Amino acid sequence: MEAIQVENVVKSYKNGVEALKGISLTVKKGEIFSLLGQNGAGKSTLINILTTYLKPTSGTIKILGNDIYTETDKARRSIACVAQKISIDTYLSLKENMIFQSRLYKMPKAEAEERMKTLISCFSLEKYLDYPVLSYSGGVKRRLDIALNLMSKPQILFLDEPTVGMDIQSRIAMWKMMKKIRDEFGTTIFLTTHYLEEADELSDTMCIMRGGKEVVQGTPARLRELIKQDTLCIRFANKNESKSCCMELSNVRKDLKIIISNEKILVYSKQSREEFKTINKWLFEKKIEFEGIEIVKPALEDVFLRLTEVNGLEEIS
Ligand SMILES: Nc1ncnc2c1ncn2[C@@H]1O[C@H](COP(=O)(O)OP(=O)(O)OP(=O)(O)O)[C@@H](O)[C@H]1O
Ligand SMILES: [Mg+2]
Structure with missing residues (x-):
């Protein structure tokens, strides 16, 4: 029971x-x-x-x-x-x-x-x-x-x-x-x-x-486990840069869920490996400076934000 x-x-x-x-x-x-x-x-x-x-x-x-x-x-x-x-x-x-x-x-x-x-x-x-x-x-x-x-x-x-x-x-x-x-x-x-x-x-x-x-x-x-391997993390030098990149990327990729977390942006996708290549290429083409890009194991916080669907441009500190 x-x-x-x-x-x-x-x-x-x-x-x-x-x-x-x-x-x-x-x-x-x-x-x-x-x-x-x-x-x-x-x-x-x-x-x-x-x-x-x-x-x-x-x-x-x-x-x-x-x-x-x-x-x-x-x-x-x-x-x-x-x-x-x-x-x-x-x-x-x-x-x-x-x-x-x-x-x-x-x-x-x-x-x-x-x-x-x-x-x-x-x-x-x-x-x-x-x-x-x-x-x-x-x-x-x-x-x-x-x-x-x-x-x-x-x-x-x-x-x-x-x-x-x-x-x-x-x-x-x-x-x-x-x-x-x-x-x-x-x-x-x-x-x-x-x-x-x-x-x-x-x-x-x-x-x-x-x-x-x-x-x-x-x-x-x-x-x-639910969203393992799904998160792409792009790190910038500061919050302004992450914010501006997030806005630009959100405009061209309305199909992706993108969240700003301080100087990082998190991109959720079912095909994170494919997206890794596409977004990396896009960053270079646009000459957007960034510190690093990687596929990360999501923290519980990411799961929470994703499941509670915070708007892509809303900031999380
Ligand atoms: N007595 C009430 N009369 C009318 N609406 C109410 C009443 N109590 C809560 N609500 C509304 O019901 C919704 C849920 O409220 P509830 O207090 O259950 O949320 P909560 O998850 O406990 O929030 P919090 O984290 O702020 O405590 C809210 O929109 C709230 O405004
Ligand atoms: Mg309550």
Whole structure:
């Protein structure tokens, strides 16, 4: 049985915006699944539907085999959600928050104590125990919020942009925590992010979405494989030169997808070897000065840009 199964989900908001346009995806039990997409792609809309805050216009969703509409209670009991805005009471200490949470879930006292101890030691939170949550940094607050949400022993944990706005140390601490949640508690993690390196570092499976629909789903390695050998990289002395060449080439080769990345331009083609010769010849004929031209193995970032179809002349830094 899959952890989450989403089939053909459509969501139209009252103002007429169709945020989800028939998205389908599958999340396996015990994996870290990242949903990646640009602003407005529909990530939060989907997470809000999966956690039953919002109702979709159509489509079916199963959480651990239970339909979230006909078996809502069962589905709800197995999940926890950490939204972007923290839910932990910042005037209480972590311990007080955890005790409150255990009462909310009607956990027996001994079991709650046990769970609290496990979570605190697993995530090394001893030093954050007694003071009000208010007194810690944003990154620590977020980790405490996640630990709190694990009190109810959820089988699936939803995290909407867990590391947005964090410095690199806090992000690394957060990544470590997420891997521990998967490895030591066997919890399935569903997270959304804009950060490619985060999805690459963390995910067992990632799904790239665009305009309310999935574009591709697979392991980070498989996604790279998809466009292997397809990218031609031309390096220039500076950004102005890459920009001007990109414009010129785009004018004569409307069939190619061309992207500027600082002083480089990336050209995508199914026949990169053939294009290598043709474009090389064109550069010489046009007397365009460049530093180098090569066929490169695409970085995950290139896969992302390509699949989310950034306009050819849009700049990426
Ligand atoms: N409550 C709402 N009412 C109307 N439209 C909405 C509402 N919430 C989101 N939208 C629209 O739905 C689309 C998808 O938004 P959503 O917040 O799901 O995207 P997102 O991928 O989470 O973006 P971000 O990366 O900025 O968080 C956007 O066009 C957004 O403006
Ligand atoms: Mg969002």
